[in-house]
Amino acid sequence: MQQRRIYLDNSATTYTDERVLQEMLPYFGQVYGNASSQHFFGRDALKAVDKAREKIAAAIGCKPSEIYFTSGGTESDNWAIKGLAHARADRGRHIITTSIEHPAVMKTCAALEKEGFEVTYLPVDSEGIISLDELEKSIRKDTVLISVMIANNEMGAIQPFRQIGEIAKKHSVIFHTDAVQAVGNVPIDVVKDNIDMLSMSAHKFYGPKGVGVLYKKNGLKIGRFMDGGEQERNMRASTLNTPAIVGMGKAIEIAVADMTENNAHISALRDYFVSQVLEKIDHIYFNGPKDMSKRLPSNANFSFEYIEGESILMLLDMAGIAVSSGSACSSGSLEPSYVLLSVGVPIEVAHGSIRFSFGKNNTVEEVDYTVKVLVDTVNKLREISPLFKSVKGESKYV
Numbered sequence: 191m192q193q194r195r196i197y198l199d200n201s202a203t204t205y206t207d208e209r210v211l212q213e214m215l216p217y218f219g220q221v222y223g224n225a226s227s228q229h230f231f232g233r234d235a236l237k238a239v240d241k242a243r244e245k246i247a248a249a250i251g252c253k254p255s256e257i258y259f260t261s262g263g264t265e266s267d268n269w270a271i272k273g274l275a276h277a278r279a280d281r282g283r284h285i286i287t288t289s290i291e292h293p294a295v296m297k298t299c300a301a302l303e304k305e306g307f308e309v310t311y312l313p314v315d316s317e318g319i320i321s322l323d324e325l326e327k328s329i330r331k332d333t334v335l336i337s338v339m340i341a342n343n344e345m346g347a348i349q350p351f352r353q354i355g356e357i358a359k360k361h362s363v364i365f366h367t368d369a370v371q372a373v374g375n376v377p378i379d380v381v382k383d384n385i386d387m388l389s390m391s392a393h394k395f396y397g398p399k400g401v402g403v404l405y406k407k408n409g410l411k412i413g414r415f416m417d418g419g420e421q422e423r424n425m426r427a428s429t430l431n432t433p434a435i436v437g438m439g440k441a442i443e444i445a446v447a448d449m450t451e452n453n454a455h456i457s458a459l460r461d462y463f464v465s466q467v468l469e470k471i472d473h474i475y476f477n478g479p480k481d482m483s484k485r486l487p488s489n490a491n492f493s494f495e496y497i498e499g500e501s502i503l504m505l506l507d508m509a510g511i512a513v514s515s516g517s518a519c520s521s522g523s524l525e526p527s528y529v530l531l532s533v534g535v536p537i538e539v540a541h542g543s544i545r546f547s548f549g550k551n552n553t554v555e556e557v558d559y560t561v562k563v564l565v566d567t568v569n570k571l572r573e574i575s576p577l578f579k580s581v582k583g584e585s586k587y588v
């Protein structure tokens with residue numbers, strides 16, 4: 191029998207859309223100039239970069255001059271937060287973020303704490319949403335930055351980001367958002383949403399890996415992240431990655447144009463999957479917002495009591511189903527997810543968690559197969575789990 195290959199890890203990365211790949215190809219071939227060169231080879235590359243910049247700006251409602259190309263979401267987060275903190279250190283050294291940010295934000299904040307900055311990590315409720323009241327109360331005279339993600343990578347919770355922007359504006363605090371999971375799934379308008387800086391990454395919306403963008407409002411001063419050439423208005427050194435940038439432009443254009451249709455397809459699959467799993471498997475937590483309008487259409491995150499997420503992942507892998515336990519960044523380590531602990535999942539339960547993230551190419555048939563394999567897998571693992579036996583009352587006899 192041919193091995194199945196079902197990809198349910200679209201929050202870790204997405205495949206590159208064929209139309210994106212085709213758009214990129216000429217820039218590996220005949221159009222290979224350096225976009226900073228002053229001859230026609232350079233001009234041809236620059237024209238393509240400018241076109242991509244315009245598409246990305248249009249997708250989030252900013253000006254092309256507010257788009258800075260980077261190597262991905264991680265660099266954009268690092269640059270935005272460190273760049274702003276360093277530029278405003280004389281005004282204040284307090285930053286507000288949340289307890290469920292991606293490591294690219296978490297570890298950046300931790301690095302700044304070592305330099306003497308103070309960071310408030312806002313807690314979230316049982317569904318992964320911050321309290322706007324608490325956010326406002328935590329703003330101090332020396333607060334220079336609020337960094338809150340639009341959508342969480344592990345359990346899909348979408349923050350009330352427009353209200354966060356309003357609060358930041360009211361208190362003259364800069365608002366940065368990690369929108370890596372949100373772009374292509376959630377409509378964003380940086381002007382209406384009062385967003386001063388925004389991070390995104392092409393490979394999360396069917397574009398190539400290794401390219402991202404930092405949107406930074408014109409006039410906002412932040413430090414440079416790397417020293418070197420004068421690319422990107424002398425703010426981000428290094429030769430522009432023309433093929434990747436072209437791909438990112440095409441990918442965001444498609445993502446925004448198809449957003450409604452894709453979200454309808456993906457959320458229908460996800461909702462069907464969730465209802466099947468909840469119906470067929472007991473002793474299980476459905477993590478993140480129960481109100482599906484408050485979570486990414488792609489995301490389903492479950493904790494299966496009495497068994498290990500790693501074991502589930504391995505058995506699904508053997509059956510040709512690709513998922514993630516906790517976040518991709520922390521899998522491999524045996525630490526339970528800090529995101530799930532933040533929403534109150536007990537530590538021993540958090541160990542048994544799996545994220546299923548759906549994409550535009552997944553099918554109902556794949557969901558049916560996955561549910562079947564998952565039910566068998568959970569039953570099999572629980573049969574050999576001493577914890578589960580004692581819950582069922584069988585421990586008396588062993």
Ligand SMILES: *Cc1c(COP(=O)(O)O)cnc(C)c1O
Pocket residue numbers: 201202261262263264265267292294339341342343368369370371391392394400401402
């Ligand atoms: C994937 C991801 C990142 C990191 O983006 P890279 O382009 O892989 O560096 C940052 N934040 C969130 C929320 C993500 O999902």
